[in-house]
Amino acid sequence: MDEVDKDKVDALFHALADRTRRDILRRVLAEEHSVSQLAAKYEMSFAAVQKHVGVLEKAGLLTKRRSGREQLASGDVQAVRSVAAMLTELEHVWRGRIARIDALIAAELDSASDPPQEDRPCP
Amino acid sequence: MDEVDKDKVDALFHALADRTRRDILRRVLAEEHSVSQLAAKYEMSFAAVQKHVGVLEKAGLLTKRRSGREQLASGDVQAVRSVAAMLTELEHVWRGRIARIDALIAAELDSASDPPQEDRPCP
């Protein structure tokens, strides 16, 4: 994976690592909102919400479009999917481990049913 | 959602928002590793890697088990799945928006094929 890609992934997860930003993302995925509309929903300054929107935008999780004097934010489901895909890939890594463990167990069972071997004078 | 849950989610995404931690998680999902084994893979101090492992552990993304003088870390795929599930839920929110838009369009097409209405003296 490229350095730039890693920066992108860092930005995506970091953007999602704040509850206010996750809430904003949920709203703009469900419907377009102006920054003011969003700011009205939270007990913090307009500038703070504006910054959160900026972080989500830089991460690519949301896009803005101008409409008169308002800036309308809309969630980008593709970016959300790309994050989900990374986690799925991690799950595949785990599946590989389980597959290897299963193979080991199978090999052990096999050898247990094998004909007696020369180095087994134990009992 | 509970406050404690939000703390948990914050911790999960924050833990994933660092490339070194994502790499560590990939390794321990594929196979158990001692902290020393992990530390050997990165160009940073043992203590730094130890901290990263600690962050992943607190987030619930990995568990440690003692073996002699080593501490073996193993990835928890359930935690990874829970994060993926949250993103899927976000995608569902977006689907709801699309469904509503489709409904609107359908309604508009319907009214276009409706019999002429009283307030349409335009042409």
Add this chain to the structure above:
DNA sequence: TTGACAAACAACCATTCGGTTGTAGGTTTG
């Protein structure tokens, strides 16, 4: 028993983060 290795933990430092206030510019509306 004495080293050598693995881990935990504390203290410190520079940077980033999440929040604030204040100022300035573009757009509607009266």
Add this chain to the structure above:
DNA sequence: CAAACCTACAACCGAATGGTTGTTTGTCAA
């Protein structure tokens, strides 16, 4: 035009983050 509104942005502040070094404790091996 003037007033109100929406947004952008800079400067600042306390807290958290990611890294370092150093010390301590527990475990294995010679």
